[in-house]
Amino acid sequence: MLAILISWINDNFSPQPWSDARRELLTYLDAQIAVSWEEFLNSIDRIYDDFNCSRATEYPDDDGEKWNVAIPSCNKDNTTCKITEFMGSFHTNLKMLVDELNNLNPSLMTKELYRIRKVAEQTINNQFPWEGKTCRQVGDLLIGLQSKVGQKLISSNYKEHSQICVPLEYVFQEFPVAKIRSK
Numbered sequence: 001m002l003a004i005l006i007s008w009i010n011d012n013f014s015p016q017p018w019s020d021a022r023r024e025l026l027t028y029l030d031a032q033i034a035v036s037w038e039e040f041l042n043s044i045d046r047i048y049d050d051f052n053c054s055r056a057t058e059y060p061d062d063d064g065e066k067w068n069v070a071i072p073s074c075n076k077d078n079t080t081c082k083i084t085e086f087m088g089s090f091h092t093n094l095k096m097l098v099d100e101l102n103n104l105n106p107s108l109m110t111k112e113l114y115r116i117r118k119v120a121e122q123t124i125n126n127q128f129p130w131e132g133k134t135c136r137q138v139g140d141l142l143i144g145l146q147s148k149v150g151q152k153l154i155s156s157n158y159k160e161h162s163q164i165c166v167p168l169e170y171v172f173q174e175f176p177v178a179k180i181r182s183k
Helices: 002-012 018-043 083-088 091-102 111-125 139-149 158-168
Strands: 153-155 172-174
Touching: 083 139, 091 111, 091 158, 111 139, 111 158, 139 153, 139 158, 153 158, 158 172
Parallel strands: 153 172
Antiparallel strands: none
């Protein structure tokens, strides 16, 4: 969006003084965020709401000056969800995942895979440690488990999904965004 707007500005008026050009760019970008969010919501054909998370319904906030997408840490006072039940239903897959990650070549382990393994172990031994920022820290684990109900997961995140798709039993197809984006 920014590249298109800069091109548009160059064709329609001078980028000098910069403060005027910056104000113009921010106005258009701000409008595009709202339009893009609306377009995104209207393009969804099905929503899987396995977690029933109250945080998932929060929209970006526009205070008139800037967009705020800060997400506070989850706790019993500000969040309701069914994530512990959801994760508990994948006990067998989580055991297979831990075994797979324990045997994985350390050079293939990413920071997120280490976090995923730790959270999977905690979930197997007790329950999913949902309070704090756990869901955001192991997002690919949650996405992978939710992908089991679909035909496949298409993602540009090869490093994690290529390692967890087999033990979690979902089909992963890489979308090579870095290879196809314009340079």
